[in-house]
Amino acid sequence: xxxxxxxxxxxxxxxxxxxxxxxxxxxxxxxxxxxxxxxxxxxxxxxxxxxxxxxxxxxxxxxxxxxxxxxxxxxxxxxxxxxxxxxxxxxxxxxxxxxxxxxxxxxxxxxxxxxxxxxxxxxxxxxxxxxxxxxxxxxxxxxxxxxxxxxxxxxxxxxxxxxxxxxxxxxxxxxxxxxxxxxxxxxxxxxxxxxxxxxxxxxxxxxxxxx
Amino acid sequence: xxxxxxxxxxxxxxxxxxxxxxxxxxxxxxxxxxxxxxxxxxxxxxxxxxxxxxxxxxxxxxxxxxxxxxxxxxxxxxxxxxxxxxxxxxxxxxxxxxxxxxxxxxxxxxxxxxxxxxxxxxxxxxxxxxxxxxxxxxxxxxxxxxxxxxxxxxxxxxxxxxxxxxxxxxxxxxxxxxxxxxxxxxxxxxxxxxxxxxxxxxxxxxxxxxxxxxxxxxxxxxxxxxxxxxxxxxxxxxxxxxxxxxxxxxxxxxxxxxxxxxxxxxxxxxxxxxxxxxxxxxxxxxxxxxxxxxxxxxxxxxxxxxxxxxxxxxxxxxxxxxxxxxxxxxxxxxxxxxxxxxxxxxxxxxxxxxxxxxxxxxxxxxxxxxxxxxxxxxxxxxxxxxx
Numbered sequence: 119x120x121x122x123x124x125x126x127x128x129x130x131x132x133x134x135x136x137x138x139x140x141x142x143x144x145x146x147x148x149x150x151x152x153x154x155x156x157x158x159x160x161x162x163x164x165x166x167x168x169x170x171x172x173x174x175x176x177x178x179x180x181x182x183x184x185x186x187x188x189x190x191x192x193x194x195x196x197x198x199x200x201x202x203x204x205x206x207x208x209x210x211x212x213x214x215x216x217x218x219x220x221x222x223x224x225x226x227x228x229x230x231x232x233x234x235x236x237x238x239x240x241x242x243x244x245x246x247x248x249x250x251x252x253x254x255x256x257x258x259x260x261x262x263x264x265x266x267x268x269x270x271x272x273x274x275x276x277x278x279x280x281x282x283x284x285x286x287x288x289x290x291x292x293x294x295x296x297x298x299x300x301x302x303x304x305x306x307x308x309x310x311x312x313x314x315x316x317x318x319x320x321x322x323x324x325x326x327x328x329x
Numbered sequence: 330x331x332x333x334x335x336x337x338x339x340x341x342x343x344x345x346x347x348x349x350x351x352x353x354x355x356x357x358x359x360x361x362x363x364x365x366x367x368x369x370x371x372x373x374x375x376x377x378x379x380x381x382x383x384x385x386x387x388x389x390x391x392x393x394x395x396x397x398x399x400x401x402x403x404x405x406x407x408x409x410x411x412x413x414x415x416x417x418x419x420x421x422x423x424x425x426x427x428x429x430x431x432x433x434x435x436x437x438x439x440x441x442x443x444x445x446x447x448x449x450x451x452x453x454x455x456x457x458x459x460x461x462x463x464x465x466x467x468x469x470x471x472x473x474x475x476x477x478x479x480x481x482x483x484x485x486x487x488x489x490x491x492x493x494x495x496x497x498x499x500x501x502x503x504x505x506x507x508x509x510x511x512x513x514x515x516x517x518x519x520x521x522x523x524x525x526x527x528x529x530x531x532x533x534x535x536x537x538x539x540x541x542x543x544x545x546x547x548x549x550x551x552x553x554x555x556x557x558x559x560x561x562x563x564x565x566x567x568x569x570x571x572x573x574x575x576x577x578x579x580x581x582x583x584x585x586x587x588x589x590x591x592x593x594x595x596x597x598x599x600x601x602x603x604x605x606x607x608x609x610x611x612x613x614x615x616x617x618x619x620x621x622x623x624x625x626x627x628x629x630x631x632x633x634x635x636x637x638x639x640x641x642x643x644x645x646x647x648x649x650x651x652x653x654x655x656x657x658x659x660x661x662x663x664x665x666x667x668x669x670x671x672x673x674x675x676x677x678x679x680x681x682x683x684x685x686x687x688x689x690x691x692x693x694x695x696x697x698x699x700x701x702x703x704x705x706x707x708x709x710x711x712x713x714x715x716x
Contacts, residue, residue: 132642138712149714154675156636156656156664158714176714180638180657184712220662267662300661 124181125215131185136192139174146239150231155311157183157224159231161191165239170194170202175231182221186228189213194232203236205229219270223308226263252318254284260316264308267301278305280327287320289313294327302326334649334694338534338626338687339481339511344577345536345688351580352538355573362569363561373572377562380579387586388528388545390520396544396565397575401510401531402432404542405475407565408506408527409436411552412473418444424466424500425475426450426458427670428482430508433475446470454672455619456485458492467499474503479511482654482667482683483618484627486516493524504551510534513585515593515624520545527552530582532574536688537581541574596686597625599695603684604628606699611706617668617681626686629654631668631677634716635709640682643705649698654681676715 124132141147144162151158157179164172173195175187190210194202207225211217217225240246250256261279262272273279273293281292291309295302306324313322344352355376363377364370381395398404413421423440425433427449434449441447448466451459458476467474474496479486489507496503504526509518513535520528525547532541544565546552558567585592607614613633632640637653644651654665656679668678684698 132639133646135712153679153715156662156675156679160714176712178634178714179636180655181642183636183657184639304656304662 122218122220124185124218124221127213127215128182128185128217131188131214132181135177135184135188137174137188137195138176140176141172141174144235145243146235146237148231148234148238150234151179151227152311153178155307156180157227159183159187159227161187161231161235163194163235163239165199165243168198168200170197170199173232173235175228179224179227180221182217182224183227185214186210186217186225187231190225190228190232199236199239202232205232217270219265220267222270223265223267226265230263252284252316254282257284257289257313257316257319258282260312261309263312264305267304268299273305273309284319287318289319289322291322291324292327293324294329297328332648334698336684336686336690336694336698337650337652338690339683339685340652341533341539342536342687344533344538345581345584347584348537348577348580352573352577355576359572362572376572377570377575380575383579383583384543384545387582388518388520389522390528390545392548393520393545394548394550394563396546396563397571397578398529398542398544398566399540399571401430401508401529401534401542404529404531404544405430405432405506405508406436407544407555408529408546408552409433409440409473409475410555411565412504412506413440413445414553414555416445416472418446420470421472422446422448422466422468422470423473423475424448424450424463424471424503426452426477428452428456428480428485428667429475429477430481430510433477433508437475452485452670455622456480456483456667456671457619457622458487460491460495463492464495464499467496467503469500469502471496471500471503473506474500475506475508477508477511478516479509479624479627480618480667481511482665483629483671484511484623485618486512486622486624488622489523511624511627513582515589515596515626517589518586520547532578532581535578535581535585538574538577541571541578543578543582592688593625596690599686599690599692600625600628602692603686603695603699606695607702610699610703615673615677617671617673628684628686629681630684631673631681632706633676633680634713635706636679637681639709640680640702640705643709644698644701647701649701651698652683652685654683655679 141162145165147162149160160176173191177184177187207229210225264273266276283290361369363374437447506527507525510530528545533539615631617629637655638658641653656664664678
């Protein structure tokens, strides 16, 4: 069994998280994740002159959830909106000196929180509409946010998805797992959660192929 | 750092001094195996025989055979798979509950895939088997009922006599398998009175060594071997005997049984102290498992708005070791199935702590634990998304 432990930087941010709280009258605000999955992050921000002047977060979750919330807000503070949008979960993980593969999804959530808060800012304050056509490639793109806990890489790059079809609001997916894979349920729940957020999808049919 | 406060006795225990001492010769000069017609081999064979007698006596199991396994998990597999080995799936039904240990539950899942009829009885909000559902799901096809006497997460002590009565009435062909792993320290175990066909337990949960478990099987034995090799001590456990483990677990059992009443009344007092302290000082919590019919060394609470791994880690920084049912802290990222089965929502299951007491726990440990817990819960709630 792999030794799973946090780096000293993760522990430091967990013990003394930066930018904890909520901004009053924020320019952008978003909550991502859910208590059902065991982690949730709220990010609120203040933008001035196209720069993120202040940013705060709240967290319901484990140590890595708190630490990634802390590091992402710290990295984003002072950046322009465009710069902040380009931040990836990889940046957060690198800044923390790495995360155990099983915890990488926490960094994805924190960055998703930041992006959602920026999106909220752009919609509310700048009147920008974010409309995306939903098709098979955009669904695959969305599923890149689902991390395979065994390796810390996303399920698309891991080639777990064997088949995907989107037609008339229905997504059909075939995904393969080893019989002994302990992360099967976690991955299926994550897929479900991500696809449920897309309003164009009415029906999800995931088939598991064992090998 | 202060002294470690260990409150995770349900995960594992330290081998007692007595057991260490009794095992030592068999890890040293008496390293041999039970080989007939040699002096050293005969001594070893006698040590194994003495261990078996010690175990039978401790559990009042004269009409039984004692079989050694490599763990509690192996012991459960030996019983369940040993019963089902030659059974016909279409004529065989097996029964357990939704909150039994994975070493029972997952074996049942495997046999379900193989076409056996598998019934998992639901439990109420305190973890007691639903007797109506049990009654409805027993019949002449029922071959096995596996019951865990004390639940390993929430400490529920099953109303075994009630279950036994129903099984005897409705399922004449059923064998009763009782997993007593978490019960040995606190419950009276009398194999004759319990009328079980099999009992299983593990060494390391009762201040014995790791890597050893025991099956106590009523004679005539109703299981078939599931592993094959050189038969030395038992046809059900071929291969070289774990002699130090066998000697060690026999003394661990004897010591646990002899000290049971003293242990139980001590841990009961500490349990009440801990529950009172938590309930007095922290709001938005719920006790998991029953208040009264629970093992005296188990406490399990859920804390709203916060997640267990964070609580566990902050306690760990202070040298306090507990367990959590949070999915984040589990090896498979799944929410604890027992807490889900007793009706806890995700937030409550993730925010749970299992605090288990043992021989070395003191009142001071409890007080220090609660003292540390209060500010940790507060700070995590202050920064939580859930209000």
